Amino acid sequence: MTTPHSASQSTQPHPTLTLHPGDVSLAELRRIYRGEVRLAMADSAWADVRAAQATVQQIVDTDAVVYGINTGFGKLANTRIPHDKLAELQRNLVLSHSVGTGRDLPADTVRLILATKAVSLARGHSGVRPELIEALLALANHGVTPCIPAKGSVGASGDLAPLAHLSCTLIGVGEAIVDGRRLPAVEALAHAGLKPFELGPKEGLALLNGTQVSTALALAGLFAAEDAFAAGLVAGALSLEAIKGSVKPFDARIHAARGQAGQIAVAGAVRELLAGSEIVDSHRECGRVQDPYSIRCQPQVMGACLDNLRHAARVLQIEANAASDNPLVFSEQGDVVSGGNFHAEPVAFAADIIALALAEIGAISERRLALLLDTGLSGLPPFLVRDGGLHSGFMIAQVTAAALASENKSLAHPSSVDSLPTSANQEDHVSMATYGARRLGDMAENTAVVVGIEAMAAAQGIEFHRPLKSSPLIETELARIRERVDFVEVDRYLAPDIEAMKQWVLQGDAGAGWPQAVRAVLPAQGEAG
Known part of the structure; x- marks a missing residue:
């Protein structure tokens, strides 16, 4: 990658x-x-x-x-x-x-x-x-x-x-x-x-x-997963606005009743992202009761991803500081002792749960994208283009997102469950952590494309609600998106737009302008804030 x-x-x-x-x-x-x-x-x-x-x-x-x-x-x-x-x-x-x-x-x-x-x-x-x-x-x-x-x-x-x-x-x-x-x-x-x-x-x-190679690769995957998570959080809020979804499922009382830390944090972040939205106010008393799960259950899904990323971050920080040599020298006692700190099982497990998080961030994003394009569910023009039929709009962009989300599901298979003996059976159980960490780069890139397409499509959808405005935070992010890609008025060559939105994800733009309350949910970015 x-x-x-x-x-x-x-x-x-x-x-x-x-x-x-x-x-x-x-x-x-x-x-x-x-x-x-x-x-x-x-x-x-x-x-x-x-x-x-x-x-x-x-x-x-x-x-x-x-x-x-x-x-x-x-x-x-x-x-x-x-x-x-x-x-x-x-x-x-x-x-x-x-x-x-x-x-x-x-x-x-x-x-x-x-x-x-x-x-x-x-x-x-x-x-x-x-x-x-x-x-x-x-x-x-x-x-x-x-x-x-x-x-x-x-x-x-x-x-x-x-x-x-x-x-x-x-x-x-x-x-x-x-x-x-x-x-x-x-x-x-x-x-x-x-x-x-x-x-x-x-x-x-x-x-x-x-274990430094496995650990560095896993850390690179973690950092990219954080960017994908931040962008996924923003894209999900954009999509909720685009379909005029209900904010009631993000009520703090719901998430406190369950008690899952990541879920509580995600719901709070979405509430803050949408605070002051004219679009939300325009349909606050509408009869819409339940949105599809990809909209309504964002705190539950993204919260689980966040909890796993936080756990992986703790494991990888410990490993990045670890003495994983063999044998180890204990100079106070004058001892040199053989052990097995070189076995990268903790890194393998961390990489596997990062992979699961990346797959799920992309999977729920792709489902929200599909929802945006379905006029029967979203209330938006078919495929988010005014003159549908003559123009296909985002139709095939969603196919690309589906292909990459599916690819990530295969890549997410745990590498830590595999082992082959080496060195004439002296090393008879191994972690496969290096591959498990290395595949995270491809997965993060796939997820970045999916989330980037969703964000671009959701921004398109919000434009159909003008002159209503979203929240100040969402309007700021919409302006950032428009610096990278234009509104799709008629069919055009979209590949450069998709690449631009992928970079919007991977370069961390999604979190750059948010208040600390949003950035602080991320394991490594929040620590720096």
Whole structure:
């Protein structure tokens, strides 16, 4: 998926964001993703990093046998590696695991991977040198984007293949992009004034083990899902206005009686969006009793989506701050302990529920769109065009929306229920988190198109109620929509309009002008407000 944040458009120097391992917020992660900041590690992190590295060095110096430091890996963990081969061991690990395939991950996602990998290593449980962490941040700050093939990870033992490709750039192998040019990694580093990094004991393994690729992809999906959710909230309010739907189902008492937090928040947001609407006042005492579910049950459906997005956000924030290496170093006790924090099951579950939310945001949006076009239900001109028959209006735009909503239903199948054993059955259960997170980009783009078409159609419908005005907030958003697309007076080439409305969703325009009470319902955007 091509995102609007793949490269920074500003020529001004970015402010520096100081990373505090274990305490990086969702708002900060979003700023990193958008490329709005330079990165620096908090000085307070270095003591723990150095202590863990000293523990590793002591193991090397005493020739004690510890997995990941002087042994083989995976099924070869019982193979002892001599002291003079330890640097070669780490380099070989990186090279042998660089087996990814497919298109490269987007630059914004790679930037987030670099940041979260640095944060994970800086927790002080990986035993790496501070210089390695600084080298990761230098790649991000100098605009060097490792070319990381998107496919090839099963989400345990960590995102091995994609993180190996990232690590290759550090050591001057493979390819990277700098200043828009794809270059051999060693040339890309030189172009940025950097040198290849020489790995020390355990450092290759520490780079490869971890859930940072799955987590970054899932965070990218979460951020896009937030934009889709915000736009879906607005589009739903627009559609309610266009069909002169009843606002009674949004009464706060109804939602308090059920007690679901997301539902209560959505109903409140819709009430605020519609406050002061002449259209609502024009039919407040009409005999309309019950609207179709796609209008009436917006708080129940979108509220459930919101609750799931909030849960996913909590899980992903924890994981973005986690030490997901293996083995882990506990320097106070001088212990190096093998475990399984590399298993990305929490990320897989989070990605799956984001997928469900994206599918449902698009599904209910498509149903509202279909309602708008059905003159028998909406009371609007057929297909929202004045001279129907000669002109088809939004007829086939709804077909596109239906196709994408249906595609998302297939993509929403949980990836976490699948597993295939790897490494000669040593790694006999895996999370499939990486695919689960990666498909969110396609799903978000599909949902953005569906919601964008609905918003454009609903804006069209509201025009048929002039001179009545909607609420001040909705009128502001209608003006934003009209900056992107014109009223459909007669049939025209609509593909550019659909693309423009997709960007209205993905660039976050839907939430830009709303009061804090509306923006605050979103997990990461509200935190920044």
